[in-house]
Amino acid sequence: MTNDSDKLSAEVQRYLDGEGPADGIDSSACAEADRLLEATARYSERLETPGSEVDRAVMAAIGARATEERESLWGWLVNPHVFRVRPALAAAAMVVLVVAGVLGGSLRERAPAATESAALPSTILVRFELVAPTADRVSLAGSFNDWLPDGVQLTKNPDTGVWTGTVPLRPGEHQYMFVIDGAEWIPDPDAHAQVDDGFGQTNSVIVVGPRGVIRS
Amino acid sequence: MYRVLVERYRAEFGRYASAMLDGDKDDAADALQEAFIRAYDSLASCRDPNRFKAWLFRIVSNQCHNVRKRRRGHLSLERAAEHGEEPASRADDERADIGEVLGMAMNALTTEQREAFILKHVEGRSYAEIAEMLAVGEDALKMRVYRARDELKKRLEELL
Numbered sequence: 001m002t003n004d005s006d007k008l009s010a011e012v013q014r015y016l017d018g019e020g021p022a023d024g025i026d027s028s029a030c031a032e033a034d035r036l037l038e039a040t041a042r043y044s045e046r047l048e049t050p051g052s053e054v055d056r057a058v059m060a061a062i063g064a065r066a067t068e069e070r071e072s073l074w075g076w077l078v079n080p081h082v083f084r085v086r087p088a089l090a091a092a093a094m095v096v097l098v099v100a101g102v103l104g105g106s107l108r109e110r111a112p113a114a115t116e117s118a119a120l121p122s123t124i125l126v127r128f129e130l131v132a133p134t135a136d137r138v139s140l141a142g143s144f145n146d147w148l149p150d151g152v153q154l155t156k157n158p159d160t161g162v163w164t165g166t167v168p169l170r171p172g173e174h175q176y177m178f179v180i181d182g183a184e185w186i187p188d189p190d191a192h193a194q195v196d197d198g199f200g201q202t203n204s205v206i207v208v209g210p211r212g213v214i215r216s
Numbered sequence: 217m218y219r220v221l222v223e224r225y226r227a228e229f230g231r232y233a234s235a236m237l238d239g240d241k242d243d244a245a246d247a248l249q250e251a252f253i254r255a256y257d258s259l260a261s262c263r264d265p266n267r268f269k270a271w272l273f274r275i276v277s278n279q280c281h282n283v284r285k286r287r288r289g290h291l292s293l294e295r296a297a298e299h300g301e302e303p304a305s306r307a308d309d310e311r312a313d314i315g316e317v318l319g320m321a322m323n324a325l326t327t328e329q330r331e332a333f334i335l336k337h338v339e340g341r342s343y344a345e346i347a348e349m350l351a352v353g354e355d356a357l358k359m360r361v362y363r364a365r366d367e368l369k370k371r372l373e374e375l376l
Contacts, residue, residue, distance in 0.1 A: 006366055006367075006369065006370040007366045008362070008365055008366055008369055013362050013365065016365060017343075032369055032372075032373075033369075035314070035372060035376075036318075036365060036368060036369055036372065037337075038314060039314040039315060039317065039318035039321075039368075039372060040315075040318060040337045040338065041315075042313065042314050042315025042316075042318070043235075043315040043316075043318045043319055043322075043338065044231075044235075044315075044337075044338045045315065046239065046313075046315050046316065046319075047231055047234050047235055047239055047338070048234060048239065048241040049227075049230035049231050049233075049234050049241065049244065050226065050230050050233070050234070050241055050244050050245035050248055052223070052226075053245065054222070054226050054230075054245050054248050054249050054252070055219060055222045055223050055226060057245075057249050058222050058249055058252040058253055058256075059218070059219050059222065061249070061253050062218065062253065062256055141220070143217065146219060147217055147219045147220045148219070149220075149223065177220075183227075185220070185224070197217070197220075201220075201224075
């Protein structure tokens, strides 16, 4: 327990909060406060903090769980199940199955149309650019590479300070950000659209069509 | 996408977790890992995405408190077995490092005082920010910090 005599005065507390001056505080009390601040600073310097091994372990655990769930779903699908259906419902189910068979047949007749799109390339090469003359390293992270911060390293033009990189993307909408020096995540200032990622940050958006970039 | 959040908030809460767990980096890593997995499992319960950080901090904080409780149990058993030594007495051998002495002195704080002191002085956050993170009023928070400082000042006098 702390006695009243051990307590720091209100002036010293304000000083420690950075809200009051040291002037007017008894010199020994001020020295005690400074010693506490120095000890805290030294303590903070010594602190070791967890690194990227935490990120890898978390993503591996989540990934393993997703695999287990997929396997469990697959097991449910391939293992035999017994369904008990009342006769009246069974008759109704037969009608539904016959209708589905007719519709399925008509859908299959349209299948050749889908093969036409197969002739188009499955990915489009997209070039990304960022002006960052003072950066030592710039990479691209996005929905297309599981947001790996070092997934796509960009190359710097030393004369212009422009970083560029080309990435094969599937047609569709993709979200991305640039990562500067492995730490600072920024959206693309030239992107046509920025979206809130739902967690207080902003992602840039690019839309790729089967024949090239539609909006970037 | 979740990887981005893990990376951002592991960096942001790493110091807090380490300081809460006596500077033990491995324990801090375990606590953070467990917290991020729990957060992932209960993302649907984060009703206000704008308060995601405070929501996640509460999970990290709870996890650190759980690890401290578990360790306290282990420590008391070990101490009973060894007719243990008071941790503070180690300070005699380690006078040179005032930072390490503060680390030992912090063991005299309650978990709430320790948390408030770390967020205020080790992390350098404002009272308003901490009050939001801990979901307490600023006056109550200041009282925790003041009491922590009083206790630490007293312990430093004894140990140095």
